[in-house]
Amino acid sequence: MVSYVGIQSTHFSNEIISEIQPLVPLEIKIESVKTVGVSNTPQIIYSTSKGRCSTFLSKAQFLNCLLCFLQIKQRNIGKIKSYNFQDSGININTENGKYLIVYTEIKAFLERYNRVGLEKLEVELTAISAVVRNSMKGTVAEVNNIGCTCADMIYRRTICKHQIATQLHLQSNGWGSLAEYLQQNNDNNVGKKWEEKFLAMAKVAKSDLGL
Numbered sequence: 001m002v003s004y005v006g007i008q009s010t011h012f013s014n015e016i017i018s019e020i021q022p023l024v025p026l027e028i029k030i031e032s033v034k035t036v037g038v039s040n041t042p043q044i045i046y047s048t049s050k051g052r053c054s055t056f057l058s059k060a061q062f063l064n065c066l067l068c069f070l071q072i073k074q075r076n077i078g079k080i081k082s083y084n085f086q087d088s089g090i091n092i093n094t095e096n097g098k099y100l101i102v103y104t105e106i107k108a109f110l111e112r113y114n115r116v117g118l119e120k121l122e123v124e125l126t127a128i129s130a131v132v133r134n135s136m137k138g139t140v141a142e143v144n145n146i147g148c149t150c151a152d153m154i155y156r157r158t159i160c161k162h163q164i165a166t167q168l169h170l171q172s173n174g175w176g177s178l179a180e181y182l183q184q185n186n187d188n189n190v191g192k193k194w195e196e197k198f199l200a201m202a203k204v205a206k207s208d209l210g211l
Contacts, residue, residue, distance in 0.1 A: 020168055022117030024055055030107040035085055044110060066092055068167050069109050071177045072159055075099060112161040123169035127185055132162040145179040
């Protein structure tokens, strides 16, 4: 299955109705992430090729970013109940525990999340991994439940845009994480192998009986 990473309709589960939109329509380098006002609206302050700017994010959009981050980290979180900004990072309270994302991690993550929307990465799920193609740059990367083959993951040891694209694609197709998808796929393959083995045994038995 190949598609642009996108948001799906709950009524038409196989139809992607819109592509993931970037947080900002330019490459960004995030300086800070915080909340503003009595409503605690998430805000990012960043620099671009055109200067220094800031953008407010919807709470739903920011929650989806946090969820994507934790699922890539393979955290069994259930649902996010609440989050709050501390001096060292963002404390996240979930159904299955509490997690802290330090600011250096969330800033790097949001920069790459933004890049996924800008570059319109294509994701194809296979039996053992996800293949992510960047038609704008002519590159291909492979993502599995250990990491990714790209330089960001290998040398910088950070969540890369290919992992983010894969996770968003999985979410849009009803999967919680790549590990969950690969496990289910592996279980199905095991079942198929046993089915093939039994059919072969039955064929041999019929041959022995002259049937």
